Amino acid sequence: MKFLAASLLASLAFMPLSIHAREVRVYSGRHYNTDRQSYKAFTEQTGIKVRLIEASGISLVERLKREGSNTKADVIILVDAARINNAAKAGLFQPIASSKLKSEVPSRYRDPGNRWFGLTRRVRAIVVNPNVVNPAKVRTYAQLASPDLKGKLCLRNRKNVYNQSLVADQLALRGEASTKAWLKGVTANVAQPYFSGDIGLIRAVAQGKCGVGVVNHYYLARMLSGVNGTKDQQLARQVSIVMPNPAHVNISAAAVSRYAKNKPEAIQLIEFLASPNGSAGLAGPTYEFPLRGVGSSTYLKGMTKFTPDNVTVSQLSAFNPQAIRLMAQAGWK
Numbered sequence: 207m208k209f210l211a212a213s214l215l216a217s218l219a220f221m222p223l224s225i226h227a228r229e230v231r232v233y234s235g236r237h238y239n240t241d242r243q244s245y246k247a248f249t250e251q252t253g254i255k256v257r258l259i260e261a262s263g264i265s266l267v268e269r270l271k272r273e274g275s276n277t278k279a280d281v282i283i284l285v286d287a288a289r290i291n292n293a294a295k296a297g298l299f300q301p302i303a304s305s306k307l308k309s310e311v312p313s314r315y316r317d318p319g320n321r322w323f324g325l326t327r328r329v330r331a332i333v334v335n336p337n338v339v340n341p342a343k344v345r346t347y348a349q350l351a352s353p354d355l356k357g358k359l360c361l362r363n364r365k366n367v368y369n370q371s372l373v374a375d376q377l378a379l380r381g382e383a384s385t386k387a388w389l390k391g392v393t394a395n396v397a398q399p400y401f402s403g404d405i406g407l408i409r410a411v412a413q414g415k416c417g418v419g420v421v422n423h424y425y426l427a428r429m430l431s432g433v434n435g436t437k438d439q440q441l442a443r444q445v446s447i448v449m450p451n452p453a454h455v456n457i458s459a460a461a462v463s464r465y466a467k468n469k470p471e472a473i474q475l476i477e478f479l480a481s482p483n484g485s486a487g488l489a490g491p492t493y494e495f496p497l498r499g500v501g502s503s504t505y506l507k508g509m510t511k512f513t514p515d516n517v518t519v520s521q522l523s524a525f526n527p528q529a530i531r532l533m534a535q536a537g538w539k
């Protein structure tokens with residue numbers, strides 16, 4: 207025993223003190239437990255440990271600003287195009303040169319200045335209760351303003367970035383006057399109080415409290431898969447989904463923190479997550495779409511045929527303040 211302890215001490219004495227495991231610290235606003243599988247796969251492949259801090263997107267951005275150069279964050283992952291671009295504009299990221307990311311992330315899903323790169327995609331879709339509204343009457347976002355839908359439309363509140371980005375998308379496509387008219391029609395159709403989440407909204411559509419609503423497609427897929435329990439699964443089966451064509455596509459994306467202490471590891475992690483396998487690995491369990499293609503889940507039935515419109519992520523960010531202002535003016539609560 208004594209001998210063992212002595213030899214252990216002796217071998218420790220020869221170990222340089224500075225050696226420590228390589229690691230990368232991630233601040234993530236993606237609220238999906240299944241992402242941990244992807245981090246685990248990365249660690250297995252590279253030996254680099256991932257330390258994860260999860261928080262809502264807004265608080266992550268605030269935290270980064272507060273921490274400044276003392277931040278522990280190496281990689282920042284956020285959902286919503288406008289949010290990630292606004293964080294880039296606030297100087298929280300640093301540009302990264304990676305030919306791998308340039309070739310693997312389609313240009314529409316990455317920053318022209320190389321400060322952030324898309325990882326997964328989601329479509330703002332229309333959910334319908336066919337007993338209340340004929341799905342054929344709501345094939346486009348424009349039709350949500352139709353007077354036929356008076357008292358039948360449900361919306362999530364204005365604070366939600368997903369709807370802000372949808373309105374910014376419409377501003378980029380149709381300009382201010384037309385978007386204002388659209389918002390007037392849309393808000394006039396709302397009967398129920400504005401919702402605070404997409405899942406509550408889908409439940410209300412399923413129960414016929416609303417005829418039609420707007421949600422990210424993966425919330426319906428999650429309910430259909432049963433991860434939220436059998437009650438939500440039953441409700442989800444009452445609902446039809448319409449993928450508007452062209453569709454407003456949003457992303458989750460990753461960036462290297464301006465003050466990253468582990469920059470090479472940070473770049474390596476983002477390259478891993480944005481690769482075809484990495485993107486599919488993140489998107490599969492959450493029913494998002496990878497950067498290319500649509501995956502193969504049966505719960506995405508009826509959701510995979512969509513053509514993204516040609517609005518860029520930078521446009522969504524640029525139109526965000528105007529979108530919020532017009533939503534408020536139109537009475538979008």
Ligand SMILES: [Fe+2]
Binds near residue numbers: 422
């Ligand atoms: Fe979400």
